[in-house]
């Protein structure tokens with residue numbers, strides 16, 4: 001996925017206020033103009049969008065090209081209007097906290113082509129990694145935050161939307177994890193450590209663990225962390241061990257599919 005900058009001119013007319021964003025997630029849109037191009041939609045923003053002053057951070061095109069219209073430090077004008085009373089309060093804050101991605105589509109059903117969908121997945125995964133968004137909880141349809149029928153295909157087929165978010169999650173898990181590594185999060189800091197999976201139990205070396213936890217750690221990852229007052233949980237989908245000293249996580253441990261994590265003592269790994 002290659003991103004090309006075609007930033008909008010500063011000014012409310014062009015949908016670019018320059019106001020700082022406090023990002024909490026991503027809102028996915030469809031352009032609702034079958035066959036229109038990414039650059040065409042960008043120019044529509046630039047030329048004042050029929051007096052509406054709307055915009056988005058990115059537009060994903062019919063060939064999978066990605067255009068950046070607004071830097072990720074600023075707000076875009078893409079989800080500020082409520083489409084039913086239920087969304088009035090939510091709509092007021094949407095643009096302050098959400099990135100907007102417009103997506104081009106060939107037909108009136110709003111379904112994204114394979115290449116367009118792939119670029120959208122990669123863009124969402126990249127943004128989730130950089131901003132520490134949870135792809136399941138922090139990516140929304142325009143419909144979910146304003147009630148608008150957008151993107152129409154995902155509104156009509158909720159299972160396709162669910163799959164899209166799961167695909168982002170898988171892409172993140174793959175793209176951030178080289179082979180033979182697991183994610184280890186300690187007090188909110190992410191590490192990737194070498195580990196070997198044997199029958200569902202993860203083994204790492206003392207040398208690897210001491211890099212993360214300090215010297216003199218000779219037991220398994222879980223027991224080392226627990227001995228140091230951490231609560232430990234394991235997320236199979238993300239291949240992530242999460243350790244935190246907060247009490248909040250303790251309730252999750254029982255529910256999650258926990259596995260024991262041991263150091264492979266005395267072996268050559």
Ligand SMILES: [Zn+2]
Pocket residue numbers: 028029030142148150151
């Ligand atoms: Zn929309």
